[in-house]
Amino acid sequence: MTTKSETMRLLRSAPPTAVFGLLVIALYVAVAMFAPIIAPYGEAEIVGGRHEVWSDEHAFGTDQLGRDMLSRLIYGARNTIGIAFLTTLLAFLIGTALGLLAATLGRWADQLISRVVDVVIAIPALIFALLLLTIFGTSLTALVLVIAVLDSARVFRVARSVAMGIVTLDFVEAARLRGEGLVWIVKDEILPNAAPPLVAEFGLRFCFVFLSISALSFLGLGIQPPLADWGSMVRENATLITFGDITPLLPATAIALLTVSVNFVVDWMLHKSSGLKE
Amino acid sequence: MTAIVRMITIRLALGLVTLWIVSVVIFISVEFLPGDLAEAVLGQSATEATLQAYRDRLGLERPPLERYLVWLSGAWRGDFGVSLVNGQPISDLIAVRLGNTLFLAAMAAMIAIPLALGLGILAALYRNSWFDKTISVSTLSAISFPEFFVAYILVLLFAINVNLFPALANIGIGTPFGERVYNSVLPALTLTLVITAHMMRMTRAAIINLLARPYIEMARLKGASPSRVILHHALPNAVAPIVNVIALNLGYLITGVVIVEVVFVYPGLGQLLVDSVTRRDVPVVQAACLIFAATFILLNLIADVVAVLSDPRLLHPK
Numbered sequence: 001m002t003t004k005s006e007t008m009r010l011l012r013s014a015p016p017t018a019v020f021g022l023l024v025i026a027l028y029v030a031v032a033m034f035a036p037i038i039a040p041y042g043e044a045e046i047v048g049g050r051h052e053v054w055s056d057e058h059a060f061g062t063d064q065l066g067r068d069m070l071s072r073l074i075y076g077a078r079n080t081i082g083i084a085f086l087t088t089l090l091a092f093l094i095g096t097a098l099g100l101l102a103a104t105l106g107r108w109a110d111q112l113i114s115r116v117v118d119v120v121i122a123i124p125a126l127i128f129a130l131l132l133l134t135i136f137g138t139s140l141t142a143l144v145l146v147i148a149v150l151d152s153a154r155v156f157r158v159a160r161s162v163a164m165g166i167v168t169l170d171f172v173e174a175a176r177l178r179g180e181g182l183v184w185i186v187k188d189e190i191l192p193n194a195a196p197p198l199v200a201e202f203g204l205r206f207c208f209v210f211l212s213i214s215a216l217s218f219l220g221l222g223i224q225p226p227l228a229d230w231g232s233m234v235r236e237n238a239t240l241i242t243f244g245d246i247t248p249l250l251p252a253t254a255i256a257l258l259t260v261s262v263n264f265v266v267d268w269m270l271h272k273s274s275g276l277k278e
Numbered sequence: 279m280t281a282i283v284r285m286i287t288i289r290l291a292l293g294l295v296t297l298w299i300v301s302v303v304i305f306i307s308v309e310f311l312p313g314d315l316a317e318a319v320l321g322q323s324a325t326e327a328t329l330q331a332y333r334d335r336l337g338l339e340r341p342p343l344e345r346y347l348v349w350l351s352g353a354w355r356g357d358f359g360v361s362l363v364n365g366q367p368i369s370d371l372i373a374v375r376l377g378n379t380l381f382l383a384a385m386a387a388m389i390a391i392p393l394a395l396g397l398g399i400l401a402a403l404y405r406n407s408w409f410d411k412t413i414s415v416s417t418l419s420a421i422s423f424p425e426f427f428v429a430y431i432l433v434l435l436f437a438i439n440v441n442l443f444p445a446l447a448n449i450g451i452g453t454p455f456g457e458r459v460y461n462s463v464l465p466a467l468t469l470t471l472v473i474t475a476h477m478m479r480m481t482r483a484a485i486i487n488l489l490a491r492p493y494i495e496m497a498r499l500k501g502a503s504p505s506r507v508i509l510h511h512a513l514p515n516a517v518a519p520i521v522n523v524i525a526l527n528l529g530y531l532i533t534g535v536v537i538v539e540v541v542f543v544y545p546g547l548g549q550l551l552v553d554s555v556t557r558r559d560v561p562v563v564q565a566a567c568l569i570f571a572a573t574f575i576l577l578n579l580i581a582d583v584v585a586v587l588s589d590p591r592l593l594h595p596k
Contacts, residue, residue, distance in 0.1 A: 118296075119299050119300065123574070124533050124574050127567050127570045130551060130552070130555050130563065131307060131564070215537055218424070218540075219555075220556060231424075234427075234430070241433055241434060242438065242445060244438045248430065249427070249430055252427035255424050256422060256427045
């Protein structure tokens, strides 16, 4: 257990990039949680003309339907981050469970799952996602499930290789000889020791999922209107760029800033856990 | 020599097996359509007679195995059937666009590879200096940016603020080479920025990984200069991981190209894929996916083979 002072010391030892990352993530989470309180207008409320310029009433103008851009950005934090987080969580549940199982069971179970994963990874993720979304349609459930399943294959690889190193250790052998069941061995012997590298992996996967969903939304195949979502907002307002208006870049910047921040924090965590000097 | 030939043959065979399994996956996933292809395309309101006529035309009543074999043998000869939306042969749709996409990818690769290798080696050479730190932070940021963000920033800078390059890649069949290059500058630059960051980081990491080895310490102790240690002692041994990095990132171009083509309305395979997904033109989606997947598998195969060729130890796995 880390006490308060230890946490403070840890934070003070963090490089400026990691501190910046943590602050930005905290800000995003706060905005996402208190969206209805912060946002000046409703999520899908039409409050003005189309593509109005920046003014006191509408800080970032209005979008192609006359909805307040700032409010959409704020609600977008909630939808875009929430959906990406849920998807990553699901990918981790599937991937880690299968990875730890494969490492613990070994033999044919490991072979079977690993070969299936090989096939999934042999197809570029975005391309596979496009194929599956053609078939299952572009509903929110389909989107979350498709991305989670495709991404769990990547999580599986990491979880399996981490667990492989732990399975051979003596305390796992001891638990086996004691006659503990499979669930106990996976949950109480392997998982706690595999957790630290998996946490860093979670950050990386979140970025990847977040970018994939934003890319799909940008292509018009991800999160569907009227939900406010950053990827779709870039697409819907993209024409403004040709007039030198930077409004469509705001949601894109929101995406970029979050992924950069998460990457900064993950980079620091990886650096710390690997104990690298160079 | 025979060991090398055998290794290449085995890898090639493995690649073909992977491709075959991928083709099965691409074919089978369509079988999971709720209802069938006819209902998916014609919609709920179609009468039973229209549905039946449609099924007959596409041969949907035949058993899946037979349809798969027909599809696969067609694909092998480059014949993917016809588009459901406009009835054109898919091979005609794809041929020109595939050429355009390869042109764009080649342009991006030609800028990105030397740039990434150069910067990666410099960063490893001057590691922990301000130069290295700046590069590290900026590449980490560039990796995190969505492709469309980079693309629109470039459009804003070089097409709107300063009217240097066109914001839309207007390319036709008869476009002369020079104009083609000029019109593709911004999309190629976007792809370059996205993959250079990755390649550069991995190049730097590959070289730094080697610097802890005893033979590097030996070279240092006998008084070799830092640049000589890196260029003569570390770099030859870093070829395998670096080639791997290049192939992986060219594979990444496949994903990037889809988004970038949509932003710049570049008439390539990626845009065709996205359009077809929107219109649920299943045969075109299948064909495009198969081509993208085959390219991806081929790149990974090349990475494997070159890695083994550059490091004979890998020929004899323990």
